[in-house]
Amino acid sequence: MLTNRQIKLINSLHSKKGRVENQLFLVEGEKAVLELIQSSIQIEFIVTSEHFAAKYEQSFSPIELYIEDEDLIQKLSTLVSNSFGFAVVSMSPFQFTLQYKEQITVVLDGIRDPGNLGTIIRICDWYGIKQIALSHDCTDIFNPKVIAASMGSFSRVKFEYVDLKNLFESNSHLPVLGALLNGDDIHQVIFPGECFLVFGNESNGIRPENIPYITQKVTIPRYGEAESLNVGISTAIFLDNLRRG
Template sequence: MSLSNRQIKLINSLHSKKGRKENLLFLVEGEKCIEELLKSNWAYEILVLNENLRSSFENLSNVFFLSEDQIKKYSALQSNSFGFAVVHINENPESNLHLKGINIYLDGIRDPGNLGTIVRICDWYGINTIYVSEDTTDFYNPKTIISTMGSFTRVNVISTALHTIIENNPEIQVLGTFLEGESIYQIKFPQDMLIVLGNESNGIRQETENLIRQKITIPRIGGAESLNVGISTAIVIDNIIRGKS
C-alpha cells in the first residue's frame, strides 16, 4: 500500500510550525521515539516504517512500509531510516498552574535540541510538566521530539507567561540561574519552587529577571565561559534532589 498524494502533502506540511498548527498534527521520527509512542496513549494518524520491519509491525493499523530512500525523502530528519509517525497534537495537556515541588520555567529557549534534552532530563528526574515562555521554540518541532528520546510522551510542555504562574502561586519561591548568584551548593532550597533558565545566548531577559526573587549560580571552577542550558538544568535539579534526600 502506497501513500496517497494527500498524505504526502500532509506529511510535508508538518515540517513547518504553521503546518503543524493548522493540522493539529506533528511528526515523531526514529526508532526510540516510535517505540515510546506505541507504548503510550498518544494517537497516531498513520505510521510509516522501513519495509524491512514489515514482519514486526504489520499487525498495526494505518501502517505503510516504504524503502529507506522514500522514508528519508519524506522525513524532516535526513538521518532517519527507521520511519516516522503522524501524531495528533495534545490540545489540552494537563495545565495545573498550582505548583508543588520542583518546577522548571524556560525563558526564550530557541534551540529545539536543547528543549528536547530538557524534556528528557525532567522525565529522568520525575518532573512531568515544564513551563515555557510563548517565544520558546516549538515543542512539536521534529528536532525537539527526537531529542526527547520518547520522553515527550510523559512530560507536558505548557506555554504561559511567568507572571501568570506567579499570580496563581503567590507564595512560591522563584529562583533564576545567572552567572552571578548564590551557589547551588550552599543554598537551602524551599519545598516548592520554580527554577527559571534563560536563552542560550542572552540568558534570562530583564522583564523576567524582575520577577525572580533569588538568583542562583553553578559555581565555575575552570575557564569555560558558560554551560549549555540542558546541562545547567540537569546540574541544578540533581543538586536540589540530593539536598532533599
Template sequence: MLSNKQIKLINSLHSKKGRKENDLFLVEGEKSLLELVKSDFSVEFFVLAENQTDLLHELSLKSPAYIYIVSEEQLTKLSTLVTNQVGLAVVKQKQFNHFKINSPYTIVLDGIRDPGNLGTIIRICDWYGFKQLVLSEDCTEFYNPKVIISTMGSFSRIEFTYVDLPIFFKSHPEIKKIGAVLNGENIHTYSFPENAFIILGNESNGIREEIIDTLDEKITIPAFGEAESLNVSISTAIIADNLRRFILS
C-alpha cells in the same frame, strides 16, 4: 500505499504552520516510535521502511494505527532527517488546556530558542522525574521535529504549557521563583524552599530583566575552571541533579 494526500500531509508537518493547522506532528526514529506506542498519544498512521520487520511486528502489537511500508529512499524524502532508515509516525498533538502545577518543583524556561536544547531539557526533566514544564511564549515549539527527536521519546511523558511568565508568576504567588544566574548562591550549598519554580533563561542572554526583577532567590553553578559559560541544557541537568539530591536528603 501512501496516497498523495497523506504524502502532502506529512510534508506539511515539516513546518510550524502545517503542524498548527493540522493539530498533528511527526515522530521519527526507532526509539521514539517505541516510546510513542507506550504512551496515550493518538497515532494517525505509521510509515516504516520495508526492511523493518521486527519494528513492524512490535508496533502492530501495541497500536491499532495503520502501518504503511515504503522504500528507504521514499521514507527519507518524507522525513525531516537527512537519512531515515527506520520510520515515522503522524501523531495527534496534546494540548494541556487545564494545566495545573502538581509538584513542589517545576522547571520554567524563559526564551529557549534552540530545538536541540529544548529536546534535551525535556529528556532531563523526564530522567529526574520532573513531569511538568512551563515555557515562555517565545520558547521554541514543543512539537518541532528537532525537539521531538532530541527527547528520545521523553516528550510522551511531559506535560507542558506556554505562558506569559509575569502573568503566570502572579497567579502563583505562593511558589518561590528561583533563577539560575551568574551571581547567585552556590547551588552546592543552597537549600531549596519547600516549593519553587526553577527558572533558566535564553541561551545567549539568560533570564530577561523583567523576570530577574521578580525573582525571590538566585542560584549559580560555580565554575572551577576557565570556561566562560555552560550550555543551558547542561545547566538544567546540574540543577536537576542537585535538586533531586536535596529532595532525597
C-alpha cells in the same frame, strides 16, 4: 502506499504552521516510534519500510500502516538518516493546563534551540520533574528536532506556553529560583519542595523584566576557564542538586 494528499500532509508537518493547522506532528526513528506505541498517545498512522514492517508486525498490528521504500521515507523525514520511518501523531492529548501547587516546575524563558529544549525535556523526565512552563517565544515543542532530542520523554512531561509575568504574579506565594551568574552557590542552596526553577535564553539569559520575580538567584560556581554552560547542562546540574537535597 501513501497518497499524494498524505505526502503533502507529512511535508506540511515539517513547519509549525502545518503542525498547528493539522494538529498533528511527526515522531521519527525506530526507538522513538516503538516507545510511542507503548504509550496511550493517539497515532494516526505509521510509515515504515518492508523490513521493519515484518520485524515489528505484532507491534504495528492495531495501527494504520503504510509501507514505502527507504528513499521516499528519507525524503519525507526531517532526520539526516532515517531508514526506519516515522509516526504521524495527534496533538490532542497534549493540551495541558499546569497546576503548580506541590510541584517543582521548570520555567523556560526564551529557549530557542530545538536541541536544547528536547534535552531539557529529557533531563526533566530523568529527574522526575513532571512539568515545564515555557514563555510564548520558546521554540515549538512539536518541532521534529525537539521531539528527537527528547528521546521519547515528550510523552511523559507536561508542558504549557504561558505569559511569564502572569505566571509569577498569579503564583506569588511560590519561591522562584533563577539560574544567574550573580547568585548563591548552588552547592549551598536548600531547594524548596515546591517552586519555579527559571532558566534563560541561550545567549542572553533570563530577561531583565523577569528578574524582579526571582526570590533567590542561584549560580553554578566556575572552577575553570570556560565562558559559559549550555542551558541543558545547567538544568541538569540544578536538578541533580535539587534531588540531592
